Amino acid sequence: MFHSRLLAAEGCQLAAVTFRKYLILAGIVVFSTLGDSLLARGMKELGAVSLHDFSGLLFAVVNPWVGFGVLLLLAFFASYMSALSWADLTYVLPATSLSYVLVALIGRIGFHEEIAPIRWLGIALIAAGVGFVAAGPSITPIRHRQPHSENTGPDLGLPSAVSQEVKP
Amino acid sequence: MNDLYAWAAIALITLAATTGDVLLAYSMKRVGDVGELWKTHGVAAVVGRILTTPTFFLGVLAMAVAFYSLLFGLSWGNLSLVVPASASLTFVANAVAARIFLHERVGRRRWLAALLVAAGVILMAL
Numbered sequence: 001m002f003h004s005r006l007l008a009a010e011g012c013q014l015a016a017v018t019f020r021k022y023l024i025l026a027g028i029v030v031f032s033t034l035g036d037s038l039l040a041r042g043m044k045e046l047g048a049v050s051l052h053d054f055s056g057l058l059f060a061v062v063n064p065w066v067g068f069g070v071l072l073l074l075a076f077f078a079s080y081m082s083a084l085s086w087a088d089l090t091y092v093l094p095a096t097s098l099s100y101v102l103v104a105l106i107g108r109i110g111f112h113e114e115i116a117p118i119r120w121l122g123i124a125l126i127a128a129g130v131g132f133v134a135a136g137p138s139i140t141p142i143r144h145r146q147p148h149s150e151n152t153g154p155d156l157g158l159p160s161a162v163s164q165e166v167k168p
Numbered sequence: 169m170n171d172l173y174a175w176a177a178i179a180l181i182t183l184a185a186t187t188g189d190v191l192l193a194y195s196m197k198r199v200g201d202v203g204e205l206w207k208t209h210g211v212a213a214v215v216g217r218i219l220t221t222p223t224f225f226l227g228v229l230a231m232a233v234a235f236y237s238l239l240f241g242l243s244w245g246n247l248s249l250v251v252p253a254s255a256s257l258t259f260v261a262n263a264v265a266a267r268i269f270l271h272e273r274v275g276r277r278r279w280l281a282a283l284l285v286a287a288g289v290i291l292m293a294l
Contacts, residue, residue, distance in 0.1 A: 020203065081218070082203065084196035088272045089189055090263050094281040097259070100292055122291030129284030132277055140273040 021086065021138075024079045028096040031076035033103055038069030087138040094133040097126050174245025177237055181254040184234035186261040190269050191227030197270070198223070252293030256286035 042065030061067045083092045101123050107113040115123075199205070199217045206214050218224055241250040263282040266272040 081192065081196055084193045085199055086201045086203065089193040089266045089270060090272050090274050090278045090282065092193075093189070093259060093262055094278070094285045097285045097289070100289055104292060116294075118294050119292050122288040122294075125284045125288030125291060127288075129281040129288065132284065133281035136275075136277040137273075140271065 021083075024082050025092070025095055027079040028076060028083060028092075029099045029102060031072045031079060032096075033099045033106065035069050035072030035076055037103070037106065038065050038072060042066035042069055088140055091133055091136075091138045094129050098130055101126055171245070174241060174250060177241030177244055178250055178254045178257065180237040181234050181241060181250075182257040182261055184230050184237055185254070185258045186265050188227045188230030188234055189258075189262055190265045191223050191230060193266070193270055195221045195224040195227055248293055252290050256289040259286040259289070 042063045043060070045065065046060055046063060061070055080092070080096075083096075087095075104115055104119060104123060108115050195218070196202070198221055199214075202214050205217065238250070238254070241254070259282045263274050263279060267274040
């Protein structure tokens with residue numbers, strides 16, 4: 001099954017996170033944030049959509065904000081699928097959680113919303129989580145993909161065969 | 169009572185979103201590195217490979233279930249409870265599910281990252 005395919009992929013340095021791949025991760029963050037913001041703005045212009053009358057949703061894409069928002073969310077989905085094709089789910093999800101931070105910063109800069117100290121702490125925690133996962137390996141090499149093996153791993157900056165082989 | 173409904177919706181959103189993410193990650197691992205595939209076989213091969221992977225559609229279906237549960241959850245509970253609670257629970261549930269079903273190596277580093285992000289998402293919603 002997919003184990004044999006991954007075995008083949010490992011031979012061609014799949015694990016290296018190149019500049020292009022960082023661009024795709026950044027794309028996930030930017031496309032999802034901007035897409036959501038444009039969609040929210042467009043839907044506010046359109047007003048409430050009744051759950052009993054979905055026809056209103058069909059015409060929603062005619063609104064330029066909504067239409068552009070949907071396009072950006074499609075771009076988000078494409079970059080998300082691309083990232084999942086070469087990185088672990090447990091790498092992609094934390095690495096792209098900066099979108100929560102970007103939403104807050106857009107609110108701060110674009111709409112002059114105040115950011116309370118507790119939210120700055122939240123931003124710091126998310127940024128720390130992103131830094132932690134981004135500094136580690138992006139994909140589990142196939143020979144370590146054994147079910148039920150203990151995975152405490154060579155993490156937290158300790159050099160090891162595994163973390164070295166997956167670096168670019 | 170409304171609280172119970174809100175938490176039921178949060179549980180459903182978390183379950184559906186985690187199922188969707190795991191299925192999509194599994195599908196894309198089967199498809200292979202799309203960047204490489206695009207270079208060697210062109211974009212049509214990439215799209216064809218994805219569209220002939222049945223688990224991809226199951227993943228999209230689970231994501232749709234998560235989205236509609238979110239809509240219903242928002243009608244029962246507060247935005248400030250449902251969205252951060254389901255988002256942060258999904259980060260933690262995904263770390264568990266990826267380890268069990270995708271056999272990803274979830275070491276201390278990734279556990280810490282998932283927990284930090286989950287905690288940060290909650291703090292940002294306060």
